[in-house]
Amino acid sequence: MSTSSDKGTPQTTHYRTANPYEAVFGYSRAVKKGPFIFVSGTTSIDPSTGVVQHPSSAYEQATTIFSEIIKAVKSLGGEKEDVTRVRMFVTRDEDADGVGRALKESLGGGESDRGGPAATMILGVHFVDKDMRVEIEADAVVF
Numbered sequence: 001m002s003t004s005s006d007k008g009t010p011q012t013t014h015y016r017t018a019n020p021y022e023a024v025f026g027y028s029r030a031v032k033k034g035p036f037i038f039v040s041g042t043t044s045i046d047p048s049t050g051v052v053q054h055p056s057s058a059y060e061q062a063t064t065i066f067s068e069i070i071k072a073v074k075s076l077g078g079e080k081e082d083v084t085r086v087r088m089f090v091t092r093d094e095d096a097d098g099v100g101r102a103l104k105e106s107l108g109g110g111e112s113d114r115g116g117p118a119a120t121m122i123l124g125v126h127f128v129d130k131d132m133r134v135e136i137e138a139d140a141v142v143f
Contacts, residue, residue, distance in 0.1 A: 001075065010034030015075050017068075018047035021128070030072040037082070037140040039072050041089070043132045055131035058090060059098030062134045066106035069138045081114070082140040083107055088121040089135045096123060099134055 003013045014028040022029060030039040044053040044061040054060035070080045086107065090099050099121065108116035117138075127135060 013076055015072050017072075019045055020047070020050045021045070029068075030076055032076040032142075035142050037073055037076050037078055037142060039069050039138040039140070041135045041137050042068050042072075043127065043129075043135050044068075045129075052129055052131035055133075057098070058092070058095030058133040059102050061132070062088070062099045062102035062136065063106065065134060065136045066102060069136060070106070073138070073140045076142070078140045078142040080107060082142050083117045083138050084141050085118045085139040086120075087137045088119065089125045089127075090121060090123050091125060091127065091133050093123050095133055096121060 001013060001015050003011060010033050013032040015030040015032075016022055017029045019029065021027075027040055029042070030037055032038075042065045044064040045051070046053050052061075053064055069083070069086075073080065073083060086103065088099055088103065090096060103119060104116065125135075
């Protein structure tokens with residue numbers, strides 16, 4: 001994690017993982033600026049091997065991704081309840097239900113009055129690795 005701030009501007013903190021794409025493309029897994037946390041598009045890559053996990057299951061990929069997103073938010077001082085918006089990109093139409101179920105199980109409000117985050121799901125996309133079925137971005141606000 002690295003932190004920087006200019007006088008008079010909110011502090012910026014970067015959270016990085018061992019995901020190989022972060023180093024190759026030069027981005028952070030998540031960035032916190034003031035009370036806002038922005039989590040980059042996250043896939044189910046195993047950071048220690050660089051191999052996509054669960055290549056045959058969008059549901060398992062999404063569950064893994066949401067766990068990684070929650071870890072990033074927590075590392076920057078937030079909680080999963082602070083996630084306000086997610087954007088889900090899915091390769092196959094038939095995987096939409098599984099990804100939606102993973103969202104509800106990971107971040108959804110369930111039976112509570114809290115409700116889940118605002119969400120968008122886009123179908124029919126292509127990723128840098130053919131085994132990637134899902135990529136998810138998230139935003140959180142921490143006060």
